[in-house]
């Protein structure tokens with residue numbers, strides 16, 4: 001397979017075939033994100049992508065899922081994306097689900113009908129980084145979208161029938177807006193009602209604008225108990241029809257896996273127990289991206 005730069009995929013795609021169709025991220029401006037810094041965004045040549053599909057057909061016959069890398073593969077124009085999905089279906093008939101990252105920008109460029117067509121051709125799940133539902137924080141981190149736009153795009157994915165997984169970022173608003181960030185994120189998650197939510201804990205990446213703010217003393221980082229209080233307020237404010245709320249990424253202090261609304265009260269009690277010291281938190285040295 002031809003890989004260039006950093007290859008990043010969601011934890012749930014750990015066993016998937018990783019097919020890189022773009023290099024970098026078309027936005028690449030979020031202040032906390034170091035994933036593709038220094039990478040000039042481009043869509044890879046069709047010949048390279050088709051070569052990789054042929055390679056996967058020969059060597060990846062046990063993998064049932066495929067993930068389209070990099071940052072926002074959904075930005076690939078509809079006709080090209082369809083031809084990639086068709087080729088995957090033709091050469092890798094054992095693949096049962098194709099996934100990709102999507103951001104607000106790439107979702108705005110696809111109509112509902114286009115998403116439905118992609119779904120019919122095998123696109124089964126999209127991963128969208130919301131980070132926060134707080135408009136002031138969204139602006140501060142230069143996410144390039146308002147909470148209203150996030151809600152509209154998230155709902156469009158849901159209506160298309162493609163599964164939606166949303167990532168939120170604990171600690172991204174700092175201590176002063178922590179509670180607002182938690183409540184507002186719950187509001188947006190409730191409005192979208194995604195299938196999966198992944199809450200990650202902010203890790204500062206050297207070279208990013210947020211890291212510089214931290215070094216200059218302009219961005220204080222939440223302590224472990226403040227992160228947990230934020231997580232608790234966020235879960236408390238989130239009403240889903242039957243989504244799964246995960247906070248079990250390696251960067252998190254307390255692993256959580258809750259089906260909402262069923263497990264809500266149990267989960268809130270678990271966080272309370274961690275806050276009162278009845279459950280041990282993951283030590284700092286064991287946290288990693």
Ligand code: SF4
Nearest residue numbers: 025028029030033071
């Ligand atoms: S849209 Fe996602 S991948 Fe791109 S810069 Fe922002 S956080 Fe990073």
